Amino acid sequence: MKSVQPTLTIHTQDRGQELGDLFGIFFEDLNHAADGGLYAELVRNRSFEFDPIDRAEYHALTAWEKIERGGGKAEIAVEDGFPLNPRNPHYVVIDIQSEGDGVGIMNLGFNSGIPVKRGETYLFSVYARREASFDEPVVVTIEGTDGSVHGEATIMVQSSEWTKYEAKLTAIDTDFSSRLVMVTKGKGKFYLDMVSLFPEKTFLNRPNGMREDIAALIADLKPKFMRFPGGCLIHDGSLNPDDRDSMYRWKNTLGDLAQRPARRNNWSYNQTLGLGYYEYFLFCEDIGAKPIPILPAGYNPHHKLIVPINELQPWIDDAFDLIEFANGDPSTEWGGIRTKLGHPEPFGLEYIGIGNEEVGEPFFERYAYFHKAIKEKYPDIQIINSSGPFAAGSEYDRGWKSARENKSDFVDEHYYQTPEWFLANYHRYDDFKAEDPKVFLGEYASWGNTYYNALVEAAFMTGLEKNAHAVGLACYAPMLCNVDYINWKPDMIWFNNHEVYGTANYYVQKLFMHHQGDQLLPIEANGFEEKQEIKAKPINGAFALGTDRCSFRFWDMKVVNNDTGETRELHGGSSAELSDTDEDRLNGTSIQTLELGESDWSNYTLSLKAQRMSGPKGFNLYFGKRDANNQLYWDFGGWQNQDSALCSSVNGRTSVLTQSIFNVESDKQYELTLEVSGRRIRAYIDNVLINDTEDKLPVIEPLYYSASYERSTGDVIVKVINVQENSVGAEIALTDLQQTSLTVEVYEMSGHALDDENTFESPERVSPKQKEFRTEGSGFQYDFPKHSITVFRVK
Known part of the structure; x- marks a missing residue:
């Protein structure tokens, strides 16, 4: 009997479920993702606010050293008696005992130091005042560890009142381990605060902007949305917004950098909040991603801190004010504040999340108040509820119960699991009901950044696409990691102070974002071998x-x-x-x-x-x-x-x-x-x-696949993942096409060992290859290599 040719049939005119904003990104400030990462500031502890509350070994002079040259002597202290701003009270005092060839202070930067590139310009700024010697220059240099000067500028501090000074330094050498040095002569005391050094070239040249190479790699993903600013840092803190270790309160992150309070980050470091809510909204706009801000609900599950119900209104008002800040007309209070910051046009906020992987009845009790109030005032805003940090259990069930009762638009699911779990749970969302709240898979990853992890995630993601009736939003997490400050891994993008690379997981996410499509197309598999079911081993x-x-x-x-x-x-x-x-x-x-x-x-x-x-x-x-x-x-x-x-x-x-x-x-x-x-x-x-x-065991499908239609191009997109040890040949049949010949773009990841990873030395070792072919008729034969990820774009 003749065997049936394995065939994937795509019904190109049978347009199905909208895919919407399915694939996006998640930014959380862990692994020094902001300070020392995406936020382009090169000075560490620029306002002398580091404190043991952030990390036990921190102090106000962390990352700073005293400079005494040519017999110069000075005493250095940190004071708060005459602050630049009461929300940022600390500043450094350099008491000149003997001027010698100059005394001052040096910043060590992040990682190995401050990175500079030959020919590039750097923007220096500082708030300063001094008691005397107003005619003595302050020499600002970028220096190598051997003392060589890579760039120099001079400022004159001619006031006993806090004044902002700015200068430009152009590097004459490339050195990724530099130091920023400020030295002066004379006598008396010399005061400094908010010492800053930015590359002039930030992403899209925005002031107070993003590090260009990291931001460009993120922008290249073309995400539909960005969830921010976390993560557990949303709710891990005190209830008082003025506390040093408060919960993340978005209003503290707006306006003049010098008056933004420093904050304890729950990942055991300091957050300057230089990358604040206005910058987040701008970045979303710059990369074409819809903003999804997440707000606390007055409950800290880590330390059982709870706002009484009768004191909840200010927290709800914060949500109202955020929506007005994003969407309000310039004539409104918070729309006016946005306008004064430089953006009269609204940001077009569509989504808001309340809580992050919350557990416990106190959160869900409070969520109901937020949901009712926001829906009454802003009925078009889509609200995201929470279901805890795990894929199943009593808290997961509690979250879904709350979402159904309150008619939440989305339920935020989080899980980090083994690759085997992802394969075993490929059909997880098949039976979810379209009339229920949709899933926002707000954090997920398999444990690792190898090609195998990326391959399995790609297979799972075809299941997310095919269940677009139930899954509305999904983002891999975490996104960023500084190699010298690791809190959590795996991560999608790794960087040091001058290099960045995307992992194999990054390139899978990029493929799915670039080739998401707008509507699902039915796809049928016929003639394939049976699924490879692993014999159910007993748990003994x-x-x-x-x-x-x-x-x-x-x-x-x-x-x-x-x-x-x-x-x-x-x-x-x-x-x-x-x-x-x-x-x-x-x-x-x-x-x-x-x-x-x-x-x-x-x-x-x-x-x-x-x-x-x-x-x-x-x-x-x-x-x-x-x-x-x-x-x-x-x-x-x-x-x-x-x-x-x-x-x-x-x-x-x-x-x-x-x-x-x-x-x-x-x-x-x-x-x-x-x-x-x-x-x-x-x-x-x-x-x-x-x-x-x-404890389900994986059931290996012959192929994992999905298909979609893209309105702007008219293209049909087909994704096929083969996780097997052998290649699989199949006919790709596209029904109801009018063309007699097809142009097919192919993006493929294959030929990699399962344990292959990208590195700084080989940043694109695991990445897609592109090719194109033409075919007669409305179908073609294709051999899917073992362990491969293939995307067809049929023009």
């Missing part, structure tokens, strides 16, 4: 316990075969203690893990009793353990002692399968039960079911 193997910074005791540990009733005692039937406190570590008695035994059963119940003697969180119960990199575990009292989660580790990478809120109390005895049946897992605390999930 070793059992173990582990803890971190806690002390626990365990007893009555046993496992029962649910099929036969056979019972085995674990740990030899004896009780056990695990201790990993600081005191234990100091005296060398720390015990972090404890092996309990193993089983080859596939249907069993494990039970034990546990009690915490000391410590801030809980412990892990490992099961189905093959080795340290391949196992499942129950995270009992995880993160900030807020979770009960079931997790799966594959090749050293972990997926949180489901999560519920739970808090472990010291000295309380807990009865814990874990039921495993096939791939189904249930966890009980004191006989109450708290977690229920299935």
